[in-house]
Amino acid sequence: MTDKQEADDPTGATASSTRLGRLPGPKTSVCSRSYFVVVMVFFHVYIINVIVLLLYVHYSSGQEDARPGPPRDTSGVSGGKQNPLSPRPPSKAPLTRDISLPRIDGIRVGHVQKVSLVPGKVHEMRTLSLKPLLFEIPGFMSEEECRIVMQLAQLKGLMESQLMVQDGQEELAKELNISPEEIFNLLDINQDGQLQLHEILTHSRVRDGIWLTPENLQEIYAGLNADKDGNGLLSLEEFRLLSADAFQRFLLQQGVKRSQLVRNSRHTWLYQGKGAHQVLQDIKTRVTRLTRLPATLVDLSEPLQVVRYEEGGHYHAHHDSGPVYPETACTHTRLAANASTPFETSCRYITVLFYLNSVDGGGETAFPVADNRTFDEVSLIQNDVDLMDTRRNCDKSNLRVKPTKGKAVFWYNYLSDGKGWVGEQDEYALHGGCVVTRGTKWVANKWINIDPDFQRQARYEQLVSHRPEDEDDEELTSNFDIHQEL
Amino acid sequence: MTDKQEADDPTGATASSTRLGRLPGPKTSVCSRSYFVVVMVFFHVYIINVIVLLLYVHYSSGQEDARPGPPRDTSGVSGGKQNPLSPRPPSKAPLTRDISLPRIDGIRVGHVQKVSLVPGKVHEMRTLSLKPLLFEIPGFMSEEECRIVMQLAQLKGLMESQLMVQDGQEELAKELNISPEEIFNLLDINQDGQLQLHEILTHSRVRDGIWLTPENLQEIYAGLNADKDGNGLLSLEEFRLLSADAFQRFLLQQGVKRSQLVRNSRHTWLYQGKGAHQVLQDIKTRVTRLTRLPATLVDLSEPLQVVRYEEGGHYHAHHDSGPVYPETACTHTRLAANASTPFETSCRYITVLFYLNSVDGGGETAFPVADNRTFDEVSLIQNDVDLMDTRRNCDKSNLRVKPTKGKAVFWYNYLSDGKGWVGEQDEYALHGGCVVTRGTKWVANKWINIDPDFQRQARYEQLVSHRPEDEDDEELTSNFDIHQEL
Numbered sequence: 008m009t010d011k012q013e014a015d016d017p018t019g020a021t022a023s024s025t026r027l028g029r030l031p032g033p034k035t036s037v038c039s040r041s042y043f044v045v046v047m048v049f050f051h052v053y054i055i056n057v058i059v060l061l062l063y064v065h066y067s068s069g070q071e072d073a074r075p076g077p078p079r080d081t082s083g084v085s086g087g088k089q090n091p092l093s094p095r096p097p098s099k100a101p102l103t104r105d106i107s108l109p110r111i112d113g114i115r116v117g118h119v120q121k122v123s124l125v126p127g128k129v130h131e132m133r134t135l136s137l138k139p140l141l142f143e144i145p146g147f148m149s150e151e152e153c154r155i156v157m158q159l160a161q162l163k164g165l166m167e168s169q170l171m172v173q174d175g176q177e178e179l180a181k182e183l184n185i186s187p188e189e190i191f192n193l194l195d196i197n198q199d200g201q202l203q204l205h206e207i208l209t210h211s212r213v214r215d216g217i218w219l220t221p222e223n224l225q226e227i228y229a230g231l232n233a234d235k236d237g238n239g240l241l242s243l244e245e246f247r248l249l250s251a252d253a254f255q256r257f258l259l260q261q262g263v264k265r266s267q268l269v270r271n272s273r274h275t276w277l278y279q280g281k282g283a284h285q286v287l288q289d290i291k292t293r294v295t296r297l298t299r300l301p302a303t304l305v306d307l308s309e310p311l312q313v314v315r316y317e318e319g320g321h322y323h324a325h326h327d328s329g330p331v332y333p334e335t336a337c338t339h340t341r342l343a344a345n346a347s348t349p350f351e352t353s354c355r356y357i358t359v360l361f362y363l364n365s366v367d368g369g370g371e372t373a374f375p376v377a378d379n380r381t382f383d384e385v386s387l388i389q390n391d392v393d394l395m396d397t398r399r400n401c402d403k404s405n406l407r408v409k410p411t412k413g414k415a416v417f418w419y420n421y422l423s424d425g426k427g428w429v430g431e432q433d434e435y436a437l438h439g440g441c442v443v444t445r446g447t448k449w450v451a452n453k454w455i456n457i458d459p460d461f462q463r464q465a466r467y468e469q470l471v472s473h474r475p476e477d478e479d480d481e482e483l484t485s486n487f488d489i490h491q492e493l
Numbered sequence: 494m495t496d497k498q499e500a501d502d503p504t505g506a507t508a509s510s511t512r513l514g515r516l517p518g519p520k521t522s523v524c525s526r527s528y529f530v531v532v533m534v535f536f537h538v539y540i541i542n543v544i545v546l547l548l549y550v551h552y553s554s555g556q557e558d559a560r561p562g563p564p565r566d567t568s569g570v571s572g573g574k575q576n577p578l579s580p581r582p583p584s585k586a587p588l589t590r591d592i593s594l595p596r597i598d599g600i601r602v603g604h605v606q607k608v609s610l611v612p613g614k615v616h617e618m619r620t621l622s623l624k625p626l627l628f629e630i631p632g633f634m635s636e637e638e639c640r641i642v643m644q645l646a647q648l649k650g651l652m653e654s655q656l657m658v659q660d661g662q663e664e665l666a667k668e669l670n671i672s673p674e675e676i677f678n679l680l681d682i683n684q685d686g687q688l689q690l691h692e693i694l695t696h697s698r699v700r701d702g703i704w705l706t707p708e709n710l711q712e713i714y715a716g717l718n719a720d721k722d723g724n725g726l727l728s729l730e731e732f733r734l735l736s737a738d739a740f741q742r743f744l745l746q747q748g749v750k751r752s753q754l755v756r757n758s759r760h761t762w763l764y765q766g767k768g769a770h771q772v773l774q775d776i777k778t779r780v781t782r783l784t785r786l787p788a789t790l791v792d793l794s795e796p797l798q799v800v801r802y803e804e805g806g807h808y809h810a811h812h813d814s815g816p817v818y819p820e821t822a823c824t825h826t827r828l829a830a831n832a833s834t835p836f837e838t839s840c841r842y843i844t845v846l847f848y849l850n851s852v853d854g855g856g857e858t859a860f861p862v863a864d865n866r867t868f869d870e871v872s873l874i875q876n877d878v879d880l881m882d883t884r885r886n887c888d889k890s891n892l893r894v895k896p897t898k899g900k901a902v903f904w905y906n907y908l909s910d911g912k913g914w915v916g917e918q919d920e921y922a923l924h925g926g927c928v929v930t931r932g933t934k935w936v937a938n939k940w941i942n943i944d945p946d947f948q949r950q951a952r953y954e955q956l957v958s959h960r961p962e963d964e965d966d967e968e969l970t971s972n973f974d975i976h977q978e979l
Binding site: 045049050052056112114115118137377378379380381405422423424425431433 | 539
């Protein structure tokens with residue numbers, strides 16, 4: 008300590024102090040200039056530090072209070088709640104939860120709140136439903152921005168969203184070695200010993216990417232002579248005579264029309280990282296502000312998907328992301344997960360859907376069970392009315408959003424876990440694109456991928472942020488190209 | 494400053510320092526014992542202060558993160574977010590909003606979260622509905638506590654919750670000078686020129702505290718010979734012939750049974766402030782922890798209401814607190830409000846309902862429209878089934894809570910305003926007590942009163958906290974005795 012004192016002392020008292028320091032007395036003055044300077048320096052540093060800390064406490068408290076405020080933490084999982092005085096530790100303990108994902112409060116259906124997304128403009132955000140938590144923001148994108156996104160997508164080229172027939176899908180029953188009696192029992196919801204049309208459709212509405220209607224099923228019965236007594240029901244005997252892949256083989260022989268597929272559209276992906284068109288980067292920034300999520304989470308999510316539906320196009324009701332069990336991996340964090348996970352889903356916490364044009368007829372986004380009191384998969388087909396069929400029953404959906412150029416809607420595909428992170432799947436987030444009856448429909452989707460397993464998300468962020476080629480934005484996101492499309 | 498230095502200096506250097514301080518030179522040592530001690534004291538004080546502040550920052554951030562944490566602010570409206578270093582300003586600017594009311598996240602129906610209400614015990618809180626936001630907590634009170642509350646209520650004595658006939662209620666139509674044609678038009682919901690029974694009941698289910706059923710109405714028609722063509726409908730001509738108070742006069746002539754009233758129970762109020770029985774104070778503390786609201790708000794709310802339903806007792810569906818318009822005053826903040834407010838309601842933000850015994854038969858708490866997709870007052874009576882009638886149609890309610898000794902349920906009667914304060918009334922909070930078919934039913938109610946007008950609530954708290962007779966807890970709460978009972 009003596010060395011430091013000597014170096015700090017600006018009064019030139021070094022010689023005398025070292026000399027006198029060795030002597031037992033006499034007692035020296037505490038009113039010397041050197042004493043005064045040192046004390047004053049300490050005193051000022053102390054006061055400044057206290058003021059800075061008080062300001063920090065006040066500032067961070069104030070932000071916490073204003074719930075629907077600007078995004079307060081845009082530094083990602085490991086950087087949340089940084090202390091201004093202590094330098095950020097170089098990822099020594101990044102796996103502890105020091106961040107809470109904000110979740111916007113819907114209050115009630117019809118509630119309108121103002122949001123600040125672009126400088127000098129205020130947008131209105133209206134709550135459309137609470138289950139799922141769903142909002143609409145008119146004028147989220149300008150006409151010019153919509154035009155540019157559509158042009159960029161056309162320049163890149165759009166591909167079929169669903170191939171006409173997907174081969175190689177093995178029957179699950181074959182793999183699991185279940186007997187026809189057991190399958191019959193599983194399908195027979197009301198346990199009356201007969202399979203009604205809707206009982207078959209509830210469990211296997213989609214075969215090889217083909218969407219089955221009650222009429223399709225009756226055609227298949229007739230073609231295969233499956234329903235021998237012609238009562239429209241399958242008994243166990245009739246069911247036993249059908250081979251496991253009879254349905255599939257019949258459908259493929261018949262030939263499949265585009266309108267029979269689960270989705271009938273073309274799409275492409277547009278990257279939004281460094282070097283991307285400014286409009287694409289602006290949209291990403293605006294999505295970050297809208298969702299109030301850390302920028303890192305939005306940056307590391309899937310690219311922008313642009314979709315074009317021609318006249319007659321549709322997308323039957325589906326979930327953008329599946330349920331998450333302990334053994335389920337997320338596509339985006341796979342490289343941080345254990346190798347052997349039997350299930351995988353895209354872990355799209357939020358869907359932001361942009362309407363790039365106003366559609367001449369049809370093309371609404373339908374939420375069949377929005378704000379239903381209960382969710383019951385079985386009651387989705389009743390009296391042979393399939394609520395998930397967006398070519399026929401959009402008018403029976405609880406909620407339909409009209410496509411209007413520049414409008415954005417967004418919703419949460421997962422609930423909160425009650426501790427500030429992603430929880431269970433929200434089954435009410437079921438939605439589809441109604442058939443386009445006139446003109447073309449252009450939309451874009453921005454998904455925000457978050458792993459419900461915080462540890463995996465944190466490890467993933469750590470992995471991608473510490474890669475040597477840190478600039479390479481394209482490569483970071485291009486792994487999403489191999490996402491399953493369904 | 495010199496005085497303080499002298500007092501703090503333990504080295505006895507005072508005399509020499511003051512003496513030498515007056516001399517221009519020679520330069521004195523900075524290695525003297527006195528210098529060293531003073532600097533070290535400053536240095537340690539500085540280090541300790543920084544550590545304390547860092548701990549505070551860390552602690553408060555941590556609490557903010559853990560959403561369902563312990564109540565972090567129990568100091569009331571004007572004392573929210575106190576800084577530990579700066580003394581609480583003596584209510585210089587108490588009307589600025591520096592507090593945000595916590596609102597518990599229901600996540601989804603069936604979600605269970607652990608709550609810490611009493612030391613050494615963890616309670617489970619289950620979400621029963623999201624509209625209204627409703628929870629149940631089994632074992633909230635011990636058997637012993639339930640017994641004591643019932644005994645205290647009996648010692649104090651219970652009074653009729655509703656007098657048999659309330660006089661002096663003038664017809665609103667008379668005051669407002671509306672013609673019979675206009676009233677007819679208002680009542681005729683489907684505008685078919687006829688008044689169906691349910692159209693009359695939707696608008697005036699209660700007359701002079703008497704609950705009308707479709708059968709009552711038909712008896713009145715018969716008694717008054719109102720429905721001359723006997724088709725069960727009132728035409729404009731038939732309606733015109735009825736005088737404005739014909740219904741009332743007929744009902745009073747007939748004589749009224751207790752079961753015909755809106756509510757059929759007896760109740761009393763138990764104060765929970767200083768000097769009250771320890772069990773009552775404990776319950777108040779537990780409610781503060783449960784709701785995570787500032788203790789001041791709970792302290793300044795209504796006393797505990799204890800209610801006893803005999804066999805045959807009931808309470809038809811109602812809202813504990815009404816809608817709030819700009820011209821609506823709250824009963825509890827009246828002394829802080831403008832004198833002339835046309836409407837008044839009790840502003841019960843939260844209802845906590847305690848079951849003090851397990852009922853032998855019936856007596857459930859029914860929420861007829863909990864989690865309904867939409868709220869439609871008109872559809873509450875359909876096909877002559879009145880969902881608000883808890884003597885007849887409890888089985889048709891969306892949700893029923895069984896009375897179990899010690900269990901508490903609580904719900905929010907108002908939505909959030911999206912900015913951390915009380916917002917609009919939650920219409921879905923409609924509830925009632927089903928008829929007790931066997932035995933007696935004992936419940937207690939704790940209401941937490943908050944004015945949706947923050948300024949009025951703050952002024953009110955300021956007024957009551959600055960009263961000269963600050964100890965007088967009884968008087969503070971006794972103004973609630975004059976609350977309207979309906």
